[in-house]
Amino acid sequence: MDKLKISSYLILIISIAGILYALLFNPPPWIVYGISIIFIPTGILSFGLISMKRGPKKDEEDKNREPFIGY
Amino acid sequence: MANILLNVLIAFLVGSVLFGLQRKIMARIQMRPGPPIIQHLLHTLKFFIKESTFPKTAAMPFYIAITAMLSVIWVAAIIVGPVTQGSLLLIFAIYAIHKIVEHNAGSSSGSPYGKLSCVRAVFSAAAEVPLFAVLIIIYFKAGTMNIAQIISYQAANGPLIYSIPLAAAMFFVLILSKAPYSPFAITKGKDIISGYETEHFGLLRGYLMMSESTAWYMLLWVFLTVFIGGLSPLWYLVGMLALSTIVGFINATTPILNPNHSIMTQVSFALIGIVGSLVLLLY
Numbered sequence: 001m002d003k004l005k006i007s008s009y010l011i012l013i014i015s016i017a018g019i020l021y022a023l024l025f026n027p028p029p030w031i032v033y034g035i036s037i038i039f040i041p042t043g044i045l046s047f048g049l050i051s052m053k054r055g056p057k058k059d060e061e062d063k064n065r066e067p068f069i070g071y
Numbered sequence: 072m073a074n075i076l077l078n079v080l081i082a083f084l085v086g087s088v089l090f091g092l093q094r095k096i097m098a099r100i101q102m103r104p105g106p107p108i109i110q111h112l113l114h115t116l117k118f119f120i121k122e123s124t125f126p127k128t129a130a131m132p133f134y135i136a137i138t139a140m141l142s143v144i145w146v147a148a149i150i151v152g153p154v155t156q157g158s159l160l161l162i163f164a165i166y167a168i169h170k171i172v173e174h175n176a177g178s179s180s181g182s183p184y185g186k187l188s189c190v191r192a193v194f195s196a197a198a199e200v201p202l203f204a205v206l207i208i209i210y211f212k213a214g215t216m217n218i219a220q221i222i223s224y225q226a227a228n229g230p231l232i233y234s235i236p237l238a239a240a241m242f243f244v245l246i247l248s249k250a251p252y253s254p255f256a257i258t259k260g261k262d263i264i265s266g267y268e269t270e271h272f273g274l275l276r277g278y279l280m281m282s283e284s285t286a287w288y289m290l291l292w293v294f295l296t297v298f299i300g301g302l303s304p305l306w307y308l309v310g311m312l313a314l315s316t317i318v319g320f321i322n323a324t325t326p327i328l329n330p331n332h333s334i335m336t337q338v339s340f341a342l343i344g345i346v347g348s349l350v351l352l353l354y
Contacts, residue, residue: 019076023073032075033150035072036146036150040079041143044142044278045139045278049274052119052122053122055122
């Protein structure tokens with residue numbers, strides 16, 4: 001597993017744990033707002049980074065290469 | 072927390088379906104069958120399982136973080152709006168950050184189209200931010216910037232759309248400029264492919280589309296709440312459908328303006344709206 005996958009799993013677990021904490025333990029409102037603003041977006045992003053399809057390793061170089069970077 | 076999660080989910084689903092409805096209306100006016108109404112929603116979800124790569128020229132990790140930033144600000148808007156009915160000033164700040172996100176998403180990608188869109192985002196901010204400044208007219212009229220108090224004011228004195236119609240018209244122009252295929256959508260004009268989103272494909276595009284749907288829902292929510300008053304969920308839905316339908320009609324029958332014309336038109340609206348509203352308030 002590469003670095004991106006591992007960090008995505010880690011962020012997803014932390015995000016879900018944060019959201020569950022806010023759901024189950026009724027912390028003060030400002031903590032709930034903070035958890036929502038940070039963990040809902042990071043949870044969705046990390047889920048996406050896990051669920052997205054990755055192409056074959058050998059094709060990666062061709063796909064990343066920009067034909068023109070003179071701007 | 073459950074309330075916030077529910078509101079985020081509703082905003083995303085309703086916003087996506089309204090975007091789909093707009094495309095359907097545009098297609099029917101242009102004598103095309105058009106995609107199904109849920110197509111925008113399906114596209115958004117589909118992108119999450121599509122193959123994604125990150126361009127070499129992208130400024131990592133900023134290229135990914137900026138997409139999260141768009142989501143962060145609109146989740147914050149949901150908390151300020153439907154959940155807590157807080158200050159309109161915060162919504163204004165969130166909209167200003169939205170323009171910064173457009174700018175930075177374009178510049179972080181390394182694509183020439185993205186960079187051109189990033190310049191246009193700054194350019195259009197010069198017109199859209201004054202349009203959002205319409206909120207100051209609301210302050211002059213209702214004496215508050217708090218959404219809950221504005222709702223109470225309207226319950227006692229009638230909807231603000233009757234007393235400050237020009238301000239409502241200005242806010243509508245702002246909403247129109249955020250719709251896809253709008254005459255003012257210069258940051259995503261087809262001459263620059265998809266603008267600042269050109270190099271955000273696959274998962275990141277889906278993530279951006281998710282935030283844009285939420286943004287659309289929130290802008291309509293602010294319009295209905297601030298100019299008509301607190302409504303029941305059903306009337307919110309009816310109001311959002313009506314506004315999206317009008318926007319669909321306008322988008323179907325107008326071309327995307329070039330940047331100069333777009334900005335000058337919006338600035339003219341802003342000028343007429345602000346001066347006209349102040350005159351209406353004085354007399």
